[in-house]
Every structure is written in C-alpha cells, then in structure tokens.
Amino acid sequence: MMFKKILIAEDHEVINLSVQRTVKEIEIPLVDHVFYCDDALEKVKKSLRDNEHYDLIITDLYYNDHHQQNLKNGKEMIAAIKEILPDVKVIFFSGEH
Numbered sequence: 001m002m003f004k005k006i007l008i009a010e011d012h013e014v015i016n017l018s019v020q021r022t023v024k025e026i027e028i029p030l031v032d033h034v035f036y037c038d039d040a041l042e043k044v045k046k047s048l049r050d051n052e053h054y055d056l057i058i059t060d061l062y063y064n065d066h067h068q069q070n071l072k073n074g075k076e077m078i079a080a081i082k083e084i085l086p087d088v089k090v091i092f093f094s095g096e097h
Contacts, residue, residue: 003089005052008033009040009059009077010093019058019093037063037071044081044088056089057081 006028008019023031032054034040040059047053061074071077078090 003028003055005030005047005054006032006056006058007040007043007047007054009035009037009057009074011035011060011063023058036067036069037073037077038069040077041071041080044085048084053085054088056091058091058093061092 006023008023008031010019010033020031020033030052032043034043040057044054044057057078059074059077063069063073071080074092081088
C-alpha cells in the first residue's frame with residue numbers, strides 16, 4: 001500500500017522536519033504536520049469533512065509542550081482519532097530520556 005496522505009504530529013521542530021524530509025524522499029504526495037495533539041485531531045476531523053482522510057499518522061508518544069491541551073500525549077490522540085478514523089495506520093516515532 002502506498003500512502004497518499006500523511007499527518008506528522010511531533011512537538012519537537014527538528015524531529016518534525018526530519019520526518020518531513022524522509023516522507024518527501026519517498027514521494028508521499030500530501031504531507032501535513034502539527035505540533036500539538038489537539039491540532040492533529042482537528043486536522044483529522046477536517047480531512048473527514050473534506051472527504052480526504054489521512055492514510056497514515058506518524059506521531060510522538062510524549063509531548064513536552066506547555067500549551068493547554070485536551071489530549072495529553074500520543075496515545076490519547078491516537079485513541080481519539082481511531083474513534084473517528086478506525087482504519088488509519090499509525091507509526092509511533094518516539095524517544096524517552
């Protein structure tokens with residue numbers, strides 16, 4: 001399966017850019033990115049309204065931001081997304097100190 005539309009959710013800009021470069025190299029046609037879990041969920045909702053859903057979500061597990069968010073981490077975010085887009089594929093791209 002070739003992915004046509006991917007969402008990258010990663011709060012560290014350097015890692016986010018690295019993942020973006022990688023998916024560009026494998027020629028994914030549509031790649032969106034966000035830094036916060038709530039924004040990722042909103043992007044997915046919009047993609048469903050527009051009938052242009054994501055095939056894959058690449059996300060971090062842990063978010064260190066200080067912005068007030070309803071979804072606190074990648075696990076919560078993916079659980080919420082899977083409720084509305086159950087067939088989406090997910091890659092957790094994460095590190096822990």
